[in-house]
Amino acid sequence: MKSPFRPDFPPDAAVLDDHKPLIRSLDRRVLIRGGVSLGALAMLTGCDIKRPEAVEAALLAISRFNDGVQALLFDPNKLAPTYPASMILRPPKFNAYYDVMDVKPVDGATWRLDVSGLVADKRAWTLSDLQALPQTSIVIKHICVEGWSYIGGWTGVPLRLFLERVGADLRAKYVAFKTADDYPSSIDMASALHPQTLLALKYGGDTLADPFGYPMRLRTAVKLGYKNPKWVTAIEVTNKYPGGYWESLGFPWFAGI
Amino acid sequence: MRALPLLFVCGMVTVAAAHAQSATPGGMPPPPGMSLAESAAMRFPQPVRVGDLIGREVLRPVESQDVLGRVRRVVHDRNGQIMVVIDFGGFLGFGSRPIAVPVDAMVLLGQDMEIVAFTPKQLQQFPTFSPSGTTHVPDNKIIKVGLAKPSH
Numbered sequence: 001m002k003s004p005f006r007p008d009f010p011p012d013a014a015v016l017d018d019h020k021p022l023i024r025s026l027d028r029r030v031l032i033r034g035g036v037s038l039g040a041l042a043m044l045t046g047c048d049i050k051r052p053e054a055v056e057a058a059l060l061a062i063s064r065f066n067d068g069v070q071a072l073l074f075d076p077n078k079l080a081p082t083y084p085a086s087m088i089l090r091p092p093k094f095n096a097y098y099d100v101m102d103v104k105p106v107d108g109a110t111w112r113l114d115v116s117g118l119v120a121d122k123r124a125w126t127l128s129d130l131q132a133l134p135q136t137s138i139v140i141k142h143i144c145v146e147g148w149s150y151i152g153g154w155t156g157v158p159l160r161l162f163l164e165r166v167g168a169d170l171r172a173k174y175v176a177f178k179t180a181d182d183y184p185s186s187i188d189m190a191s192a193l194h195p196q197t198l199l200a201l202k203y204g205g206d207t208l209a210d211p212f213g214y215p216m217r218l219r220t221a222v223k224l225g226y227k228n229p230k231w232v233t234a235i236e237v238t239n240k241y242p243g244g245y246w247e248s249l250g251f252p253w254f255a256g257i
Numbered sequence: 258m259r260a261l262p263l264l265f266v267c268g269m270v271t272v273a274a275a276h277a278q279s280a281t282p283g284g285m286p287p288p289p290g291m292s293l294a295e296s297a298a299m300r301f302p303q304p305v306r307v308g309d310l311i312g313r314e315v316l317r318p319v320e321s322q323d324v325l326g327r328v329r330r331v332v333h334d335r336n337g338q339i340m341v342v343i344d345f346g347g348f349l350g351f352g353s354r355p356i357a358v359p360v361d362a363m364v365l366l367g368q369d370m371e372i373v374a375f376t377p378k379q380l381q382q383f384p385t386f387s388p389s390g391t392t393h394v395p396d397n398k399i400i401k402v403g404l405a406k407p408s409h
Contacts, residue, residue, distance in 0.1 A: 091303035093367030094404040099283050101299045146407065150367050211301045211404055 018052040060250070067254035074256055076190050080221035083139045088153040088204050094211050095144065095225065096181065097245065106180050106231050108215040114234040117176075120167025127215045130201060133157045133165070138196055143257055144225040154219045156200035160193045168237045176242035177218060180231035186242035187220065187227055188254065196221035199232070224255040283406030284318025284364060284373045293374055297361035300403025305365060307331045308396030315343050315363070318371045318408040325372060325380065329355055331400065332391040339400055341370070342386050355386040364405040371405055 094100050113125040137155040163170060170193065176186040191197060197220035201208060208214040213230030220228060226246050236242070247253045287296030310328050317323040326345040334340050340357040347353030362374035372380065394400070 089368060090309065091305060091365065091404070093407075094301075094365075095406050099285060099406055100301055100404045101285070103301060146409065148367065148407065209301070209303055211303075 015052065015055065019055065063250075063252050067252060070254040070256045071188060071190070074188075074190055074222070076194055080140055080196055080257065083141070083151045085139055085153055087151045088139060089150045090204050091209065092152045092203060092212055093142070093148070093150050096230075097183070098181075100211055103211050104180065105210040106214060106233075111215050111233070113216065113232065114178075115166050115236075116234065117236040117238045118169035118172045119163075119237050121165075123166075127201075130157055130162075130199065130216060133161060135201070136195075136198060137202075138198065138219075138221065140196060140219075140221040142225050142228070145251070145255070152219075153204045154198055154200040155202035155205065156198040156216070156219065158195060159197045159199055159218070159220075160195070162199055162235075163192065163237070172237045173239045174237070174242050176236040176238055177229045177232050178234035178236075179229045180233050183229050183245045184242065185218070185227060185229040185244040186253075187218075187223060191220060191222050191256070194220065194222050222257055224257060226251065227255050284366070284371050284408045285405075286318075287374050293359055293361035296374070297403045300364055300405060302401035302403045303365065304399045305402050306396070307394050307398045307400055310341070310370070310402075311396070314369045315341075316366065316369050316371045316408075317377060318364075318373050318405065320409050322408060323377075325377065326353060326356075328370065331360070331394040331398075332357065332388070333394060335390045339394065340391070343372075345380060345383070356380060356383040357386045357391075358383070360400065360402055364403045366405055366407060370402075371408070373405060 096103070108127045111127055113130070115122050115124065134157070135155050136158050137153065139151060139153045141149050142152050143149045159175070163175070168175075170189060172189055174186050175189060175192040176184070178184055187197075197218070200213070200217050200219040201215065203209070203212060208217065213232070216232050217230040218228050218232060227244075241253075244251075244253065287293065310331060313328045315325045315328060317325055326343040326347075329342045329344050332340050332342060334357065339360040341360050341363055342355050342357050344353040345356045358372055358375065358380070362372055364371050364373055375383075
């Protein structure tokens with residue numbers, strides 16, 4: 001008997017060639033690549049897989065759907081696991097979209113944090129301004145989308161407290177970040193207000209070192225590693241989808257843990 | 258009919274993100290003509306407790322991240338240079354031999370270390386480490402080691 005999932009007309013095999021770079025990029029997950037077959041593509045919600053842009057649009061629509069489901073499942077009061085200080089990895093693990101030799105240190109004395117968007121007070125902040133706010137310490141796991149993780153100890157200003165201080169509209173959808181290394185990022189307001197989301201100034205009790213985002217970086221326990229921009233220079237509260245560096249290359253935006 | 262395939266593909270899209278954060282590779286060897294110390298200085302050396310290095314896996318800075326050995330101890334050689342003694346090679350813990358690698362030829366990679374300045378072939382030519390003439394660096398001593406991003 002013919003399977004009800006089998007299409008009447010077999011798809012054009014050229015569609016796999018059109019997406020060869022994307023499929024090749026999955027080579028660390030050979031099993032998954034095996035899953036990206038003509039059959040799987042043919043099952044894509046009835047879109048016309050002869051058009052590459054239709055395939056990509058369908059995949060991105062599913063990714064956005066996943067983001068929506070994750071946002072619905074997110075519990076703002078549920079805390080991520082924490083660990084004893086003795087488990088902190090010193091120094092932490094470095095990662096970026098470029099090698100460590102290309103890190104451009106930021107001068108903490110002249111650094112300013114710009115604030116814009118749906119906030120009452122758009123005054124720029126200095127490092128000592130941030131240091132003067134109440135600080136919180138958390139020992140949490142950094143989980144990278146690549147599959148590795150480590151336990152780190154971070155101290156800084158809860159983002160919620162900062163947003164309250166600048167009179168941000170806490171009903172806005174997004175909190176967006178700009179950084180000195182041109183790594184734009186953004187998170188949803190619920191995650192921004194989570195008690196384990198910090199504007200981190202210290203690691204393991206010491207001032208952040210240059211490669212890890214001095215003078216200030218975002219550190220949240222409720223998102224994957226790539227949602228933790230380093231060397232943050234600007235924060236914007238907005239209702240307009242801000243996207244991010246990896247998101248513009250196809251990574252999921254919500255990226256919750 | 259449409260809902261079922263949709264669920265199928267959800268998993269696929271999430272894993273597509275595993276396409277690593279590696280626009281440029283990590284663990285690059287020192288540029289030609291540059292001394293080990295100079296190249297290590299470019300890798301933002303960070304303080305690390307010697308005791309925290311003992312037992313760490315030492316990887317090759319390639320995508321497959323082959324395990325080259327494990328850190329056994331840290332010593333000063335005759336010239337005062339800090340050397341990391343690695344149980345190198347072997348299979349399942351048998352047949353390895355200790356070699357001393359300059360710390361400036363190595364980087365920290367989270368919980369692991371990498372040898373960035375020597376290939377496995379070069380390391381095979383390294384003499385078996387002998388402690389005579391070297392001094393032991395105690396566990397509580399803090400040394401500085403450069404960084405690299407993951408090589409995968």
